[in-house]
Amino acid sequence: MRYWLMKSEPDVFSLADLKARPGQREPWDGVRNYQARNFMRDAMQKGDTVLFYHSNTNPPGIVGLAEVASDPYPDPTAFDKKSKYYDAKSDPENPRWILVDVRYCETFSRMVTLEAMKAMPALAEMRVLQRGNRLSITPVTAAEFKAINKAGLA
């Protein structure tokens, strides 16, 4: 069982949107960064816990939990010419972009803001808090998850 942080702009796709989806489940499409793709393709497993982070909003932070709900498979938006995520260089015979489905788990009773995270000693080494980090998917340690989950349910 592993833990992950996944960023989404709530204007585009929020945790509430995930909750409202049929089956409370959605493909995490549109990732076009190789490191983030590699995490989904190579390291995620069904049942892994996802900290759902809202970026580009005020305040940014973690709003709740989801889980990995599928094995990795090719991102269909890469082959859809009408999608803004269309990538002409992704060959259907050898797909460049891989995703997993995520499923809604719960909404924190209290959002754990970026500011609060920066103030938590347990998160001093957390990847998403390191300077210059822009990765939309990052691994989270069990200790980091525990600290955030506790703050979110407080």
Next chain:
DNA sequence: GCCAACGTTGGC
């Protein structure tokens, strides 16, 4: 809207 940080692209 600004801009620092970072990833990708493509000419050479």
Next chain:
DNA sequence: GCCAACGTTGGC
């Protein structure tokens, strides 16, 4: 394979 130019991310 270098690196300048460009595009994107995301906090503020």
